[in-house]
Amino acid sequence: MQYSEKTFEKNGLKMAYFELGEGKPILFLHGWGGTALTYQKNLEFLALKNKVIAPDLPFFGKSGIPKKDWDLLDYADFLDSFLEHLNLEGVKVVGHSLGGGISLILGSKSERVSEIHAINSTGLKNEFSNVGIIFRLWRSTFFGNPLFSKGGFKIAVRSSKYSVLNVFKNFFGLKKLVKTGLNSLTRDYSKYLSKIKIPTTLYWSDKDKLLPKTVAKELQNKIKDSRIKWLTGNHIWVLFKPEKIVV
Numbered sequence: 486m487q488y489s490e491k492t493f494e495k496n497g498l499k500m501a502y503f504e505l506g507e508g509k510p511i512l513f514l515h516g517w518g519g520t521a522l523t524y525q526k527n528l529e530f531l532a533l534k535n536k537v538i539a540p541d542l543p544f545f546g547k548s549g550i551p552k553k554d555w556d557l558l559d560y561a562d563f564l565d566s567f568l569e570h571l572n573l574e575g576v577k578v579v580g581h582s583l584g585g586g587i588s589l590i591l592g593s594k595s596e597r598v599s600e601i602h603a604i605n606s607t608g609l610k611n612e613f614s615n616v617g618i619i620f621r622l623w624r625s626t627f628f629g630n631p632l633f634s635k636g637g638f639k640i641a642v643r644s645s646k647y648s649v650l651n652v653f654k655n656f657f658g659l660k661k662l663v664k665t666g667l668n669s670l671t672r673d674y675s676k677y678l679s680k681i682k683i684p685t686t687l688y689w690s691d692k693d694k695l696l697p698k699t700v701a702k703e704l705q706n707k708i709k710d711s712r713i714k715w716l717t718g719n720h721i722w723v724l725f726k727p728e729k730i731v732v
Contacts, residue, residue, distance in 0.1 A: 486529045493540075493567050500567065501547035502540035506532025510576045511732055512568070512598075513539040514584030516721070517666045520546030524581070527727040531579065535732065540567070542584070544662055554664035556672055557608065561590040568597045575599040577732050581723050582696075583607055586669045589708070592685065593677040601685040602732055604723050605693050609700055609707075610673040678707040685711040688730060690718040 489504040503521050511531055515521055521528065521539035531537050541548040542560065551559070564587065568576060577600040580588035585606025592601040685708050689701035698715075705711050716722060716729055723730065 486532060493570055495563060495566050495570075498543060498551060498563075499549045500540050500543055500563070502538060502567075503528070504536065504538050505529070506534075506536050508535040510573050511535045511537045512564070512576050512578045512588075513537055514564075514578065514580035514587050515539070515542060515545070516582030516584050517669070518545075522546070524724065524727075527579075527723060527730065530727040531730065531732060535577075538571070538573075540564075542587075544665060550661070554661040554668060556665070556668035557586045557590040557674055558677075560587040561594055564591055565595045565597065568595065573597055577602065579604070579730060579732060581605065582720065583666065583669050586674070589681065589685070589704075590674060590677050592683055593680045599683060600732070601681070601683060602688065602730060603685065603704075604688040604730065605690060605696050605720050606687065606700075606704065607669040607696070608674050608678060609703055610675075611670050611696075611700075675707055678704065679709075681708050681711075687711060687713045688716060688723070689713055690716050690720070690722045692718060693720045695720045 486505055491502055491504065493500045493502060505528060513521070513524065513528060513531065515524055520541045524539070528537050528539050543549060543551050543555065543563065574597055576598050578588040578591060578598050579602040580586070581604040585603035586608040588601050588603050589606060589608045592598045687701050687704055687708075689698060691698065701713050705713055714729075716726070718726065
């Protein structure tokens with residue numbers, strides 16, 4: 486499938502993004518440590534019937550590095566300006582992990598968003614140490630993946646490659662990068678979640694050790710008329726089962 490690579494800039498900060506497919510617009514937001522192309526199979530599946538716009542979020546991939554650590558509000562404000570720049574309305578937002586948290590806050594603030602599809606999403610305040618989060622992320626990433634299924638090993642290698650490249654890119658700003666991830670996991674965004682008025686679907690896996698099923702249930706309680714779709718897998722199951730996200 487053909488990808489078109491473009492750049493958006495606001496206040497001196499550049500963000501690379503990819504477009505593919507035709508139809509109604511979907512904004513796809515990747516998780517912490519990844520890039521848009523980490524989710525290549527997801528993008529191509531969604532692009533079969535839609536126009537998919539997938540940025541490398543600031544700090545990641547080909548995009549620039551902000552001058553300070555960000556939280557979900559910073560990302561939501563930046564991406565709302567991005568949607569305004571593209572003159573898009575009725576946008577469905579699909580996001581995984583960090584991207585899921587951003588999709589929830591963006592959907593609570595932007596009139597340009599019509600639906601939210603959040604996958605194993607951040608957005609609630611969690612209580613754990615920096616060491617604890619690293620251990621839980623490691624467990625949830627490397628245990629329970631179908632590595633030996635068709636294409637599974639290739640997907641895992643691609644995901645690891647982009648994660649390593651992000652670390653090298655941010656070598657002198659690792660503190661900001663890690664803090665940005667923690668900001669999405671440990672800050673309380675409840676007042677924004679309660680403002681969501683658009684259809685919201687939460688996709689959640691049963692073996693996520695980073696953001697367990699209790700997080701999904703609490704999000705559902707805070708987001709009016711939201712629903713949960715339960716799946717099998719760990720925190721990054723979506724890389725292996727792109728066909729499960731139907732938008």
